[in-house]
Structure formats: structure tokens, C-alpha cells
Amino acid sequence: MNETWKLLQLPAQADSLQRLRALVREQALALGFAAGCADDLALAVNEACMNVIQHGYRGAEGMIELSVGAIDGGMEIRVRDKATPVSMDDWRPRALDELRPGGLGVHFIREIMDEVAYLPLPEQSGNLLSMKKYLNNQGVGK
Amino acid sequence: MSADVRMQAEYAIVSLAGEIDLHSSPEARKLILTCLQDNRPTLVDLGDVAYIDSSGVASLVEGFQLARQRQLDFGLVRVSAAVLNVLKLARLDKVFPLYPSVEERIKNAG
Numbered sequence: 001m002n003e004t005w006k007l008l009q010l011p012a013q014a015d016s017l018q019r020l021r022a023l024v025r026e027q028a029l030a031l032g033f034a035a036g037c038a039d040d041l042a043l044a045v046n047e048a049c050m051n052v053i054q055h056g057y058r059g060a061e062g063m064i065e066l067s068v069g070a071i072d073g074g075m076e077i078r079v080r081d082k083a084t085p086v087s088m089d090d091w092r093p094r095a096l097d098e099l100r101p102g103g104l105g106v107h108f109i110r111e112i113m114d115e116v117a118y119l120p121l122p123e124q125s126g127n128l129l130s131m132k133k134y135l136n137n138q139g140v141g142k
Numbered sequence: 143m144s145a146d147v148r149m150q151a152e153y154a155i156v157s158l159a160g161e162i163d164l165h166s167s168p169e170a171r172k173l174i175l176t177c178l179q180d181n182r183p184t185l186v187d188l189g190d191v192a193y194i195d196s197s198g199v200a201s202l203v204e205g206f207q208l209a210r211q212r213q214l215d216f217g218l219v220r221v222s223a224a225v226l227n228v229l230k231l232a233r234l235d236k237v238f239p240l241y242p243s244v245e246e247r248i249k250n251a252g
Contacts, residue, residue: 014165021163021193036227039193043228046195050164104196104232111231140231 005069012053012062012081020066021046024077027068028133031075037138041077044112047105048079048129056083056127074114074134082126087118111140145173151248153215154182159190162198171201178208178216183251185244189220194228206238215251217241 008023010016021042028038049064065080091106109116115132143166146157154177158170177184186202209216217239229235241247
């Protein structure tokens with residue numbers, strides 16, 4: 001990461017989401033993504049941060065640090081938290097033909113983002129989620 | 143988000159506007175479920191919604207399910223492009239009844 005990355009650290013609570021989304025949308029537009037894709041990226045990051053608030057910290061106090069920057073041909077967004085460590089195996093999207101509230105967030109993230117991974121951290125120090133989107137693939141779905 | 147409920151014929155019309163996210167969706171959910179618990183057929187006007195996330199969509203799904211349970215009419219009207227995009231992403235655009243306007247639905251209902 002270098003100085004062109006934008007950072008925003010906010011309490012892990014619902015009323016932080018609007019500012020987190022705004023940063024993603026603004027940076028996506030600045031990096032040349034179309035408005036519709038910038039909205040999708042803001043939604044994906046919203047869902048990732050919501051997961052941290054609801055399932056990571058589980059209502060306990062904590063912080064979310066969002067960093068957004070350019071990568072070759074696209075944009076990377078990182079979400080750092082100090083909540084209970086999780087892995088991609090913990091991501092269970094619901095079956096879409098099953099009509100029930102909830103479980104949609106993971107599906108949105110996977111549909112919108114091109115690459116999603118937890119980056120390694122020292123044990124028990126939280127999570128660092130990396131999500132990438134490329135300019136030559138601004139649609140959704142794989 | 144701003145929210146408003148009004149009656150038109152026997153219908154409750156829940157009009158939502160602005161951004162529906164984890165912060166505001168509990169209020170939207172409560173308004174929708176209260177109308178249905180009062181046994182009102184309910185339409186949710188989403189024409190002025192600029193953003194909705196999975197918690198907002200979950201509130202609409204809960205409304206849809208409660209309406210089905212109680213055999214009450216339920217639908218979404220004036221769905222904005224932003225909301226439709228998210229419903230499509232959730233593959234729910236063919237699940238919810240969508241109407242161009244409140245009048246259109248009431249005129250053709252029953």
C-alpha cells in the first residue's frame with residue numbers, strides 16, 4: 001500500500017455504514033468505474049462491514065478500518081477488524097431458491113467482486129478481508 | 143431514510159425514501175409488519191429509495207412471508223432502479239409482485 005490509498009476508521013456500528021459506502025463509491029468513480037458498478041461495489045463493502053458488525057463483533061464495541069486503493073487494472077478494498085478470526089469456509093451463502101430473510105450479503109459480495117480472500121494476519125488479531133474488482137469486468141456474476 | 147404510512151381504500155401504503163441499510167431497516171421492517179399485523183393489505187412504495195442493502199431486502203421478504211401467511215395482498219410499487227438492481231442480484235425480482243403505481247394495483251385488485 002502507498003499514500004494513494006484512502007483510509008477510514010469508524011466504530012463497528014450500523015450508523016457508520018453510510019460513510020463507508022460513500023468512500024467506496026467516491027473512489028470507484030475516481031478510478032474510472034461506471035456509476036452502476038460503483039454502487040455495486042459500495043453494496044458489497046456494506047455487506048462485508050455488516051458481517052463484521054453482526055457476526056464478528058456480535059454487538060460488542062470494536063472498530064472497522066476500510067482501505068481503498070488502485071491496483072493494476074482495478075481497485076482493491078480491504079476491511080480490517082479485530083473481531084473473532086474467520087475464514088472463507090465460514091461464508092455460507094443461502095440457497096437462492098430458499099425464500100427467507102438473511103444470508104444474502106455473502107451472495108452479493110461473491111456476485112459483485114472478482115476476487116475475495118482473507119489475508120494472513122498474526123493469530124488472534126482479527127481479520128483482513130481483501131476484495132478486488134477489475135475495470136474490464138464491471139458487470140456482476142461470474 | 144424517511145418513512146410514511148397512509149391508507150388508500152383498504153390498503154396501507156408504506157412509503158420509504160432515502161437509504162435503507164442496517165441502521166434504518168429495523169424501522170422499515172416494523173412499519174411493514176405492523177400494517178400486516180393489523181390485517182391490512184400492504185403496498186410498499188420504493189420510488190424514492192436511493193439505496194437498499196441485504197437487511198432492507200430481508201425486511202421486504204419478511205413482509206412478503208407474513209402477508210402470505212395471513213393471505214393478505216402485498217406488493218412493491220414504483221420500484222426505483224437502484225432497488226430493482228439489488229432485487230435482481232438477489233434473484234427476487236420475479237418473487238415479489240411489482241406494480242407501477244398504487245392506483246394501478248388498487249384498480250386491478252380483487
